Amino acid sequence: MPPARAADHHRVPQAEEELALLRRVALGDRSALERLYAVYHRRLFGFLIRFTERHDLVEEIINDTLYTVWCKAGEFRDESAVSTWIIGIAYRRALKSLKRQSFWLRTDGEAMDAPDASADPSEETGDWLAQGLARLPLEQRMTLELAYFLGHSCEEIAAISGCPVNTVKTRMFNARRRLRELLPQLAEGNGADGTGRTR
């Protein structure tokens, strides 16, 4: 299977419809906000729960994100896709919230100890991969997940994270290199049977 579009279900299926919804939100239309909330709750929950076990924190980030959307919908310009704009808001909120969590406090640019395997929030992805990901610096991991879980392009990730395209490429490159060091089974293709488990 071409994994290339494996994340298609997360992508914006009808960008024009989302733009129309956002314009109605700018006018104070709560039914449009509700529709947008439903779409982005699903998308953002799936993305954010990969970084923390705390559902309450994920819900708080989503709430903050959609509240900002409500307040600033009138300021949206067509310079980017609606999805890029909204996920960019979520990215900044998530970065701030997650960095407050002791789990993400680092020394020498490294994440602290990987989470206990029994507490892995993404069982289907596999303990070994989850533990490897947990050892990446947060910005690198976010870049990796934005590309492979949400399926964003390099330029979109640059817009979402508010940094140059070259920074995105560097973060991605460093994340991949670190994962190769941490997870030799990834290079060998072990554990890639859909469960990700090597045992």
Added chain:
Amino acid sequence: MKLSKHPQARGDAREHRWAEQMLPWLANDTLGEPERARLQRHLERCAACRAGLERERRLAAQLAQQVVVPHSPQPGFARLLQRIDAAPARTAPARWRRLFARSAVSARGSAARPWYAVALAAQAAALLVLALTTAWLALAPERAPEYRTLSQGDPATAGAQLQVVFADSVTAAEMQRLLEQVGGRIVSGPSPAGLVQVALAPGAAAADPAAAARWLSQQPGVAFAAAVLGAGAP
């Protein structure tokens, strides 16, 4: 990955470094056509990058696995609405909030510099006269046939409809309340002039959109309201 496995020419080495960085975007299928073609040409002659691409695809497949969302969005949305209602002054649509902000800044600056306040007041008065003249020209039916053109309605949206301009000071909650009173919902807009098109749900208001428009236009939060000509009105 060892560079010794790759072409040694300086240009090729540079191309290889570029290709290594671009592999993820080929793996997630978001690469533009020129870059994709360039990368494919490199892959044809670079075994290490082909292996790298397979590795990225495996990783992408692992990460793209769907996480089951255990929660309904409804409780979260209800909390969001509570938050919005708890801070009505901050939740007016941005267009109006920006106007408030500008007024506040002007007022603060004026207090510090009286001469500036006089100049600002004169400028504001001139703008007000201009705005009122423009509004009068736009709203008087016999003088503004182009407005009637605007109010012909969107043929794509059938049923009784209104054209409404809300006051700059109206909050989102007030706007919603006003629309609920006539069973209306915004279907398009705003135009550059702030005009929104409102569809009326079947009921008393839809049976007499002109009366609904009259009622709306009498409300403090509404600057203008009119029934759309030929949009399902009886």
